[in-house]
Amino acid sequence: MYRAVVGVGVACALVIVLVYEITRPIIERKRSELRERAVMQVLPGARSSAAFRLTDEGRFESTSSDDEADNLVFAGFDESGSLVGLAIEASGMGYQDTIRLLYGYSFDAEAIIGIRVLDSRETPGLGDLIESDAQFLRNFEKLDVRLTDGGDALLHPIEFVKPGQKSEPWQIDGISGATISSQATADMLRDSAGWWIPRVRPRKADFQTTQGEQ
Amino acid sequence: MSETSLWSIFVNACLINNFVLVYFLGICPFLGVSEKMPTATRMGAAVTFVMLVSSVCAYGIQALLVAIDAPYLKLISFIAVIASTVQLVEMFIKKMSPVLFRALGIFLPLITTNCAILGLALFQTNRGYGFAQSIAYALGAGVGFTLALVLMAGLREKLELAKTPDIVKGTAMALILAGLLSMCFMGFAGLSK
Amino acid sequence: MKILGAQSFAHGIHPPESKDDTCTQPIRQFPFAPVLAVPLVQHLGKPAIPVVREGQEVTRGQCLAQPDGFLSVAMHAPATGVIRRIGLIPSISGKMVPGFFLEPFPASTQEILEGTACDPDSASPEEIIAAIQSAGVVGLGGAAFPTHAKLRIPEGKSVDTVVINGAECEPYLTTDHRVMVENAADVVVGIRYLRRAAGASQAIVGIEANKPDAAAAIRAAIPDGAPITVEVLPVKYPQGAEKMLITALLGREIPSGGLPLDVGALCFNVASTSEIGRLLPHGAGLQERVITIGGPAVKNKGNYRIPIGTPLRFVLETVGIQDDIACVFLGGPMMGQAVSTLDIPITKGTTGVIALTRRETKGLAEPKQYPCIRCGYCVEACPIFLNPSQLGLLAEQQQYEKMAEEFNLMDCFECGCCTFVCPSHIPLVQHFRVSKAAVRKMRQTA
Amino acid sequence: MTQSYQTLDIRSSPHLSSGTSVDTIMFNVALALLPVTCFAVYAFGLAALMTLATAVAACVITELVLCRLTGKSVTIGDWSVTVTGLLYGMTLPPALPLWMVAAGGVIAVGLGKFLFGGLGFNVFNPALVGRAVLQAAFPVAMTSWPAMPTDRFTSVPASTLTLPFAEPAYDTLSGATPLTSWKFDSALTETSDLLFGSVSGSTGETCALLILIGGVYLVIRRMMSWRIPIAILLTVGLFSTVLNLADPSRYAGPLFMLFSGGLMLGAVFMATDMVASPMTHAGCWLYGVLIGALVMLIRVWGGLPEGVMYAILLGNAVSPHIDYWIRPRVYGTRDGGNRRE
Amino acid sequence: MATDAKKAQPNDSDEVTKGLWQQNPILVQALGMCPVLAVSNTARNALAMGLATGFVLLASNVTVSTIRHFVPKQVRIVTFILVIATLVTVVDYLIQAISLELHKALGAFISLIVVNCLILGRAEAFASKNNLRRSFLDGLGMGIGFCWVLLCLGSVRELFGYGSLFGVRLFGQHFQEWVVMILPAGGFFVLAGWLLLFNWIGQLRSRRQSLEEVI
Numbered sequence A: 001m002y003r004a005v006v007g008v009g010v011a012c013a014l015v016i017v018l019v020y021e022i023t024r025p026i027i028e029r030k031r032s033e034l035r036e037r038a039v040m041q042v043l044p045g046a047r048s049s050a051a052f053r054l055t056d057e058g059r060f061e062s063t064s065s066d067d068e069a070d071n072l073v074f075a076g077f078d079e080s081g082s083l084v085g086l087a088i089e090a091s092g093m094g095y096q097d098t099i100r101l102l103y104g105y106s107f108d109a110e111a112i113i114g115i116r117v118l119d120s121r122e123t124p125g126l127g128d129l130i131e132s133d134a135q136f137l138r139n140f141e142k143l144d145v146r147l148t149d150g151g152d153a154l155l156h157p158i159e160f161v162k163p164g165q166k167s168e169p170w171q172i173d174g175i176s177g178a179t180i181s182s183q184a185t186a187d188m189l190r191d192s193a194g195w196w197i198p199r200v201r202p203r204k205a206d207f208q209t210t211q212g213e214q
Numbered sequence B: 001m002s003e004t005s006l007w008s009i010f011v012n013a014c015l016i017n018n019f020v021l022v023y024f025l026g027i028c029p030f031l032g033v034s035e036k037m038p039t040a041t042r043m044g045a046a047v048t049f050v051m052l053v054s055s056v057c058a059y060g061i062q063a064l065l066v067a068i069d070a071p072y073l074k075l076i077s078f079i080a081v082i083a084s085t086v087q088l089v090e091m092f093i094k095k096m097s098p099v100l101f102r103a104l105g106i107f108l109p110l111i112t113t114n115c116a117i118l119g120l121a122l123f124q125t126n127r128g129y130g131f132a133q134s135i136a137y138a139l140g141a142g143v144g145f146t147l148a149l150v151l152m153a154g155l156r157e158k159l160e161l162a163k164t165p166d167i168v169k170g171t172a173m174a175l176i177l178a179g180l181l182s183m184c185f186m187g188f189a190g191l192s193k
Numbered sequence C: 001m002k003i004l005g006a007q008s009f010a011h012g013i014h015p016p017e018s019k020d021d022t023c024t025q026p027i028r029q030f031p032f033a034p035v036l037a038v039p040l041v042q043h044l045g046k047p048a049i050p051v052v053r054e055g056q057e058v059t060r061g062q063c064l065a066q067p068d069g070f071l072s073v074a075m076h077a078p079a080t081g082v083i084r085r086i087g088l089i090p091s092i093s094g095k096m097v098p099g100f101f102l103e104p105f106p107a108s109t110q111e112i113l114e115g116t117a118c119d120p121d122s123a124s125p126e127e128i129i130a131a132i133q134s135a136g137v138v139g140l141g142g143a144a145f146p147t148h149a150k151l152r153i154p155e156g157k158s159v160d161t162v163v164i165n166g167a168e169c170e171p172y173l174t175t176d177h178r179v180m181v182e183n184a185a186d187v188v189v190g191i192r193y194l195r196r197a198a199g200a201s202q203a204i205v206g207i208e209a210n211k212p213d214a215a216a217a218i219r220a221a222i223p224d225g226a227p228i229t230v231e232v233l234p235v236k237y238p239q240g241a242e243k244m245l246i247t248a249l250l251g252r253e254i255p256s257g258g259l260p261l262d263v264g265a266l267c268f269n270v271a272s273t274s275e276i277g278r279l280l281p282h283g284a285g286l287q288e289r290v291i292t293i294g295g296p297a298v299k300n301k302g303n304y305r306i307p308i309g310t311p312l313r314f315v316l317e318t319v320g321i322q323d324d325i326a327c328v329f330l331g332g333p334m335m336g337q338a339v340s341t342l343d344i345p346i347t348k349g350t351t352g353v354i355a356l357t358r359r360e361t362k363g364l365a366e367p368k369q370y371p372c373i374r375c376g377y378c379v380e381a382c383p384i385f386l387n388p389s390q391l392g393l394l395a396e397q398q399q400y401e402k403m404a405e406e407f408n409l410m411d412c413f414e415c416g417c418c419t420f421v422c423p424s425h426i427p428l429v430q431h432f433r434v435s436k437a438a439v440r441k442m443r444q445t446a
Numbered sequence D: 001m002t003q004s005y006q007t008l009d010i011r012s013s014p015h016l017s018s019g020t021s022v023d024t025i026m027f028n029v030a031l032a033l034l035p036v037t038c039f040a041v042y043a044f045g046l047a048a049l050m051t052l053a054t055a056v057a058a059c060v061i062t063e064l065v066l067c068r069l070t071g072k073s074v075t076i077g078d079w080s081v082t083v084t085g086l087l088y089g090m091t092l093p094p095a096l097p098l099w100m101v102a103a104g105g106v107i108a109v110g111l112g113k114f115l116f117g118g119l120g121f122n123v124f125n126p127a128l129v130g131r132a133v134l135q136a137a138f139p140v141a142m143t144s145w146p147a148m149p150t151d152r153f154t155s156v157p158a159s160t161l162t163l164p165f166a167e168p169a170y171d172t173l174s175g176a177t178p179l180t181s182w183k184f185d186s187a188l189t190e191t192s193d194l195l196f197g198s199v200s201g202s203t204g205e206t207c208a209l210l211i212l213i214g215g216v217y218l219v220i221r222r223m224m225s226w227r228i229p230i231a232i233l234l235t236v237g238l239f240s241t242v243l244n245l246a247d248p249s250r251y252a253g254p255l256f257m258l259f260s261g262g263l264m265l266g267a268v269f270m271a272t273d274m275v276a277s278p279m280t281h282a283g284c285w286l287y288g289v290l291i292g293a294l295v296m297l298i299r300v301w302g303g304l305p306e307g308v309m310y311a312i313l314l315g316n317a318v319s320p321h322i323d324y325w326i327r328p329r330v331y332g333t334r335d336g337g338n339r340r341e
Numbered sequence E: 001m002a003t004d005a006k007k008a009q010p011n012d013s014d015e016v017t018k019g020l021w022q023q024n025p026i027l028v029q030a031l032g033m034c035p036v037l038a039v040s041n042t043a044r045n046a047l048a049m050g051l052a053t054g055f056v057l058l059a060s061n062v063t064v065s066t067i068r069h070f071v072p073k074q075v076r077i078v079t080f081i082l083v084i085a086t087l088v089t090v091v092d093y094l095i096q097a098i099s100l101e102l103h104k105a106l107g108a109f110i111s112l113i114v115v116n117c118l119i120l121g122r123a124e125a126f127a128s129k130n131n132l133r134r135s136f137l138d139g140l141g142m143g144i145g146f147c148w149v150l151l152c153l154g155s156v157r158e159l160f161g162y163g164s165l166f167g168v169r170l171f172g173q174h175f176q177e178w179v180v181m182i183l184p185a186g187g188f189f190v191l192a193g194w195l196l197l198f199n200w201i202g203q204l205r206s207r208r209q210s211l212e213e214v215i
């Protein structure tokens, strides 16, 4: 009786492995294209990207792009191969569910220079304005994330303010009618940047050494 | 990065993103076993129980699959392991507590191959929950499922004697009620900040 | 169950009392009709067996029929006259029942025939029970259940309290009221008999607060040291239902499907009690009773001592009625039965004759019925704590089984509170009567 | 005289009735809403008038058409659908496009009432079903509060007359209702403003005082359960007092909580809809406490500034259970009488 | 081939059409409702999900029917689940290879086809008892029946929810979206609406039929 099950099982396993092996290269190519596109979007000017992993010693080392670890950052490079900045993932609870987004950090500007929502289930027409509202996205053209002199925290943690009240470069203007989603975005960025920037900034060199490899 | 607190995971799975009313998982038993309040309560209890079991299973399998680097076996092993574990637990309960078995037993086979159970396993691995988080998630999902089911049963029982137009009877009525309940649950949005 | 010191039961309703017209007028003797129709069965139980022939002359108070078995009582001649015929008499249920047609002698003095007296202090309980049975006394509160039958206490039960029901919670009716005011002494004597027969250590008379003069009269009539108390109860319908009364007075709840006996009590109407106290010392039989004739359609409203067997038509013609009379019912407006013909006679169970005009019935005749809006008024009115709303919905779908099994239909005692309050004008109690009959039938055949 | 005997009615007892009937109750509810309606028109001008009129008309016409279509006898004479329409209109922002008002009205009566079998069987409050669907469908329009200029009696906001299916455009937004300013700007509104309605908000919710007066009228006429509003208001009051004492800077006090938003209108007129609320007195208390607690939960910890609607709808969903568990013990039985299982 | 079969044997066409209407898996049997509701927020997602489910249904019917004689009774269900899980895994990877965006939109619901009551239900109730041809036709009919209802659902939700159909905006610039249609509640309502329409048509038909009988 078990012969039949085992037989079917073996056949199934074969089929799965076969399909997996055939589709894997295609899927991986698409994935990296997708990621590349996202990175380029949050790092205007970038033309290629590479993944880096934060090691336990606090260094960054190059890793394969399908690494599923969660301590990854992506470096973006322009045509000449020089570093444009880093793309970092952040996530947090929004209005309806967890929002995941990618933001671009520029070493030169010491600022966040772009964001892109990877995943959200916010209300269409309200919460999803964080992806499309031009006014809101303008907050991220140059969002100040300078570090303190000690280099271990943001000089001005990112602040959320009511729509139209932005007066400092580290403030984020909310979206009227979607206060919660836009505030969640700000909170996410503040926490994530406060954690990552002090770690990546001193190690800018780690990213430049591998620029040729991508 | 999954530092979300257990409480917020629980509230999220139970109220804000209720499995049945928001994620649309387990609709079939939701529509099928929500006509009588006592049955609904017991069904809910059974689902919660199976969810806990399968959450633990899924946590173990995922760890194993990552170790042997065989992500393509995820689905097939989830379903196989969950189904057989539930079967084992069922036999165990039958031996240990016939009363409990009579209360929950008839539902177990129905639930084993149910999308809420598998969905739970898939979601918790996709979100990279740790062990305690997985348990909180399973508990939240189970309690949320029970809540939806029991509320639904109350409403359907109340409507049993109503003079509803003929075309609304049955599944259509259940869907309308589910839609209204789903709308009620929208009020919980934002609770788990 | 004594909440905040007020003695009452929970729930119930407050219909307008409408008692002022009759409650102050003394009881008047009613004239004899040309022909009296005395049915052989005026009580719950077996018909009595005639002991007189057609054409025989009888004396007022003479026994016309003997009880047939225990659950039956004797009938007595309401007047001195001649038995014209033994034939069929229409009854309120629409059925024809056998009975005597008695033609009173207009010239007679109408002396009441007396028999062997029964002494309240020396007679044994059995003797008292037998005396009550041969006096033909039945429950005069409306149910007409043979009074002596209640007094036979089964093996293993005992009674500590005799409850005398002077609540008279039905609107319009004032018979019990007047009886208490005018015949308080008879009531107290009646209690002596009842207490002795039941072996009860005490008696309580429950009277609604709208009859202070009745309470005072009874109190005055109670001899010093007698274990009889008078309790004044809040005015509320159905205070007079024995379950409610016993709960209010004794704080005891009669179990579902049980009798007052199960909680050591017996309940008797004051009018029944007063008749016992009036008849037994003389060995006489019940041949007339006090009845309220009232309602807006009646001209000469009041309480009358009316011979049993007086045709309703004669009663109404004697007191005079308004032209726009629309509805006549026997008993009170909450539980009384409407009559379709005036040819039926007054019986022992008749507590009142109430006639309404078009004006009062206009709203009632064909009220627009709405679906149940779940207002819960009925739930909060039902003294038995049933859910009339749910029962009503089930009744419309004829789910009688479920009504009885899950919603305690059989505990409904048809007080009508639910129908009274229902803003949707759903005939709830009417449904329940039908449903209960259906359930009884199902259970019998099953 | 003999003639009149022949026309005797034969009816079964009881031969008396309390005299209240569904249509008088509903008519009186509409009457109790009249002051609130007048105030709404005064406060928000022509826009409010048009909103309320459209809401009532949409509800009544829907009921009429559905009754005709299904061959039922027409039930608009019992006033219940008028009450539904009026209350529904009162929960809407005064400058909501009229086509949305009408669409919501059709939904309120069609989905919220008719599909369940009409009067008496709607398990959810139909007016709130209408509002909830609108809120889910048009979240932006449902949370836009235009300023009410002095020429409000002669002109209407542009948004009101938006073409069907088109997106409304607003000329001037007054911005925040009291609850929104509290929730997102931590700004409190004067209690007197809340009482007398000089604030922005839904058409019929702004004047707490008139709503209370209407409620007291209905309670005095015994057409409304006073237990439900009292339970809701007490719960909210106590809850907010405790929070306010614990941390006055974060949590608003009871007066603000009680008189702001739709709480008064909801507690007095909408939670009390008998059809969707429990039947027993004890059940009503529990239901009220539950709704009050949910309102506070959503207002204080949820994402929305106002939770009255969702709280009442959830209360409606729970009320069959309340009725099931709070069954009074049947007289003469030990365990509450027969029960399933 | 289906059309050929139809011509050859009227029975065969019944096999296909029963899934379309009288025994429609969604409208009548209420099976496999979860994916129906979850991924029908746009016409494109609905179609993709319908096709994926339909494919698995067809393939599992065929496979199950083929191996039905080799599989002992006791392990039948287990084997079927195994087969279905394999097919789903395959579909999952295929969709990823075709479009990652689509895969993301359908989310976990592709994997959840495994537990779709419809598929196991047909395998158990039909394919394990019938020959290859009939199982194929049954799978085809059920698959199409599933697809078209899903498509109807998705179209209405997209039309009102986004003002577009298959991504093409239909109502111009100023259309006000009905967000509720894309929300979960809208899924329930629209499916209920289709069901009401279906029941109504059924009622009209049976009424006409009984009328004809009377005449």
Ligand SMILES: Cc1cc2nc3c(=O)[nH]c(=O)nc-3n(C[C@H](O)[C@H](O)[C@H](O)COP(=O)(O)O)c2cc1C
Binding pocket: A095, A096, A122, A123, A124, A126, A127, A128, A175, A176, A177, A178, A179, A180, A181, A182, B186, D135, D136, D139, D143, D180, D184, D303, D304, D305
């Ligand atoms: C159905 C519905 C969905 C909503 N979705 C969101 C959302 O996704 N994101 C958000 O920030 N606010 C959302 N809101 C609005 C919030 O409840 C709240 O009104 C808003 O954040 C307040 O912003 P404001 O202060 O700018 O008015 C939604 C409201 C409703 C009624």
Ligand SMILES: Cc1cc2nc3c(=O)[nH]c(=O)nc-3n(C[C@H](O)[C@H](O)[C@H](O)COP(=O)(O)O)c2cc1C
Binding pocket: C138, C139, C140, C141, C142, C143, C144, C145, C147, C165, C166, C167, C168, C169, C170, C238, C239, C240, C241, C242, C243, C267, C268, C269, C270, C272, C273, C335, C413, C414, C415
């Ligand atoms: C709803 C209801 C109301 C009643 N009200 C009275 C009443 O007011 N007075 C009364 O004597 N009996 C009333 N009864 C009858 C009593 O329950 C009881 O049968 C009676 O008091 C027994 O006395 P009897 O046998 O001497 O008539 C009522 C019964 C019911 C069901």
Ligand SMILES: Cc1cc2nc3c(=O)[nH]c(=O)nc-3n(C[C@H](O)[C@H](O)[C@H](O)COP(=O)(O)O)c2cc1C
Binding pocket: D090, D091, D142, D143, D144, D177, D178, D179, D180, D201, D202, D204, D205, D261, D262, D263, D265, D266, D270, D304, D305, D306, D307, D308, D309, D310, D311
């Ligand atoms: C009875 C009633 C119930 C209401 N329920 C809600 C509700 O649950 N959610 C909501 O956002 N607004 C509700 N409102 C409207 C709010 O009072 C008003 O829209 C709110 O204060 C503004 O919040 P916003 O920022 O979401 O626009 C209700 C109004 C009334 C009259």
Ligand SMILES: Cc1cc2nc3c(=O)[nH]c(=O)nc-3n(C[C@H](O)[C@H](O)[C@H](O)CO)c2cc1C
Binding pocket: D025, D026, D029, D080, D081, D083, D084, D085, D087, D113, D118, D119, D120, D121, D122, D125, D126, D127, D128, D223, D224, D225, D268, D269, D270, D271, D272, D273, D274, D275, D276
């Ligand atoms: C006190 C009271 C409150 C009411 N509140 C509502 C309400 O909030 N919404 C509604 O649609 N109808 C309301 N009604 C009217 C009526 O109950 C409603 O039309 C039915 O729910 C429709 O079946 C109310 C009626 C009363 C007596």
Ligand code: SF4
Binding pocket: C141, C142, C167, C168, C169, C170, C171, C173, C238, C240, C241, C331, C332, C335, C351
């Ligand atoms: S007959 Fe009427 S008045 Fe007399 S006790 Fe009964 S209900 Fe009360």
Ligand code: SF4
Binding pocket: C381, C382, C383, C384, C385, C386, C388, C411, C412, C413, C414, C415, C416, C417, C418, C419, C428, C429, C432
């Ligand atoms: S008639 Fe029956 S159900 Fe109605 S109130 Fe009286 S006891 Fe209760």
Ligand code: SF4
Binding pocket: C395, C396, C426, C427, C431
């Ligand atoms: S007779 Fe009774 S059951 Fe029949 S319709 Fe009228 S109220 Fe309903």
Ligand code: SF4
Binding pocket: C371, C372, C373, C374, C375, C376, C377, C378, C379, C388, C389, C392, C418, C421, C422, C423, C424, C425, C426, C428
């Ligand atoms: S009183 Fe009438 S309308 Fe109110 S709940 Fe009872 S049956 Fe329904």
Ligand code: FES
Binding pocket: B025, B026, B027, B028, B029, B114, B115, B116, E031, E032, E033, E034, E035, E115, E116, E117, E118
């Ligand atoms: S439970 Fe059947 S498809 Fe989800």
